[in-house]
Amino acid sequence: MTPDDELQDNTLADRPTGMSAQMRPRRKSRSAPAQLDFPLVRNGLDYLASVVDHLGKNESMVTEQDVKYAVLHLHAAVEVLLKARLLSEHWSLVFSEPHQATRKALDEATLSSVSIDHAVTRLQNIALVRISDKEKLALKHLKEDRNQLQHFGMTAPAPVIETRAGEVLDFLIHFVDHELLPHLSDREKIEARLVLRRLRGGLASIKVFVRKRTNRIRGEVTTAGAENRTIGCPECGYTALVLGEAAGPDGEPVSATCRFCTTLWEQKELLYCFPADDRGELSELNTCPQCREWTLGWGVRVFSNPDKGVPFCFACSVAFPSFVPCDRCSRPIDHADDSDQALCGRCWDNAVEEDRYGLEEPMDYDDEEQG
Ligand SMILES: [Zn+2]
Numbered sequence: 206m207t208p209d210d211e212l213q214d215n216t217l218a219d220r221p222t223g224m225s226a227q228m229r230p231r232r233k234s235r236s237a238p239a240q241l242d243f244p245l246v247r248n249g250l251d252y253l254a255s256v257v258d259h260l261g262k263n264e265s266m267v268t269e270q271d272v273k274y275a276v277l278h279l280h281a282a283v284e285v286l287l288k289a290r291l292l293s294e295h296w297s298l299v300f301s302e303p304h305q306a307t308r309k310a311l312d313e314a315t316l317s318s319v320s321i322d323h324a325v326t327r328l329q330n331i332a333l334v335r336i337s338d339k340e341k342l343a344l345k346h347l348k349e350d351r352n353q354l355q356h357f358g359m360t361a362p363a364p365v366i367e368t369r370a371g372e373v374l375d376f377l378i379h380f381v382d383h384e385l386l387p388h389l390s391d392r393e394k395i396e397a398r399l400v401l402r403r404l405r406g407g408l409a410s411i412k413v414f415v416r417k418r419t420n421r422i423r424g425e426v427t428t429a430g431a432e433n434r435t436i437g438c439p440e441c442g443y444t445a446l447v448l449g450e451a452a453g454p455d456g457e458p459v460s461a462t463c464r465f466c467t468t469l470w471e472q473k474e475l476l477y478c479f480p481a482d483d484r485g486e487l488s489e490l491n492t493c494p495q496c497r498e499w500t501l502g503w504g505v506r507v508f509s510n511p512d513k514g515v516p517f518c519f520a521c522s523v524a525f526p527s528f529v530p531c532d533r534c535s536r537p538i539d540h541a542d543d544s545d546q547a548l549c550g551r552c553w554d555n556a557v558e559e560d561r562y563g564l565e566e567p568m569d570y571d572d573e574e575q576g
């Protein structure tokens with residue numbers, strides 16, 4: 206034990222006396238709570254087992270009900286397991302307002318308990334548990350799915366849920382392994398390990414599902430020669446949204462369905478998902494260099510070069526990787542040469558005129574097409 210740890214231990218000297226031996230944090234080091242409330246851990250693992258039961262089936266067997274209970278139980282598992290760890294750190298940390306914590310409220314279970322967001326922050330700041338940004342994002346998605354389910358009775362499409370559930374399961378299994386298991390008694394450990402083994406099997410089958418699906422889509426996109434018109438889906442994040450396929454009554458493409466999550470996208474919706482700037486309003490920046498319509502999105506990841514977001518026209522289904530906004534009027538222009546100034550033909554002409562004759566009246570941009 207380092208002197209630092211001893212100091213930490215002393216700070217706990219004035220803990221309440223009424224606490225049961227099981228809950229009392231007998232700390233050995235700052236990140237090692239002595240004992241956990243096993244019934245709570247078992248309860249959390251039960252929820253996880255239910256998630257795997259609902260989602261670990263064959264793809265075609267997963268029903269709407271399965272998706273619903275998977276989301277609800279995964280959410281419950283997160284709540285319970287994070288709380289179990291907080292409780293071992295100090296029982297007041299499971300209260301939404303630790304400064305109002307009382308033993309009575311804890312014993313009678315009448316407390317208003319900590320939210321998942323705050324539990325994550327407390328685990329990071331107080332228990333020094335490492336939780337990555339990606340894991341936090343997965344937890345955030347889970348919370349949104351659960352809220353949507355409770356208020357509107359619906360969730361994201363099943364494949365999305367399955368993928369997200371996989372991410373949260375991944376996190377929780379690791380969390381149980383590293384943060385909870387070491388502090389259980391040997392007998393409890395054996396019990397928990399048995400459940401974990403089953404969970405790992407379930408997680409593996411969810412991962413297989415995701416990999417199979419992405420592989421199949423990759424094959425379809427390549428066979429169709431659609432690499433340049435397949436983009437990242439705003440809903441699921443997979444590069445599986447193939448544009449330029451579905452045609453409306455007049456032959457124009459009206460919508461596209463993501464091959465991964467099955468979400469249907471209208472051209473207009475997509476435009477708002479890929480705004481040109483923070484304001485998110487349509488402007489000259491959305492002018493397609495090819496069709497001249499306001500149908501150009503920005504920061505779109507395309508299958509053929511998924512690492513970098515580029516301007517992409519949802520009407521033409523064409524990417525314009527070398528295009529940037531004109532420095533003066535914001536119309537997208539080809540700027541492959543990387544020169545200092547990016548000016549469209551007309552703004553360039555104006556700049557030359559100004560150089561020659563000095564600054565004149567502001568130009569009216571509406572009267573003619575770009576040169
Ligand atoms: Zn999608």
Ligand SMILES: [Zn+2]
Nearest residue numbers: 493496518521
């Ligand atoms: Zn276009």
Ligand SMILES: [Zn+2]
Nearest residue numbers: 531534549552
């Ligand atoms: Zn310009």
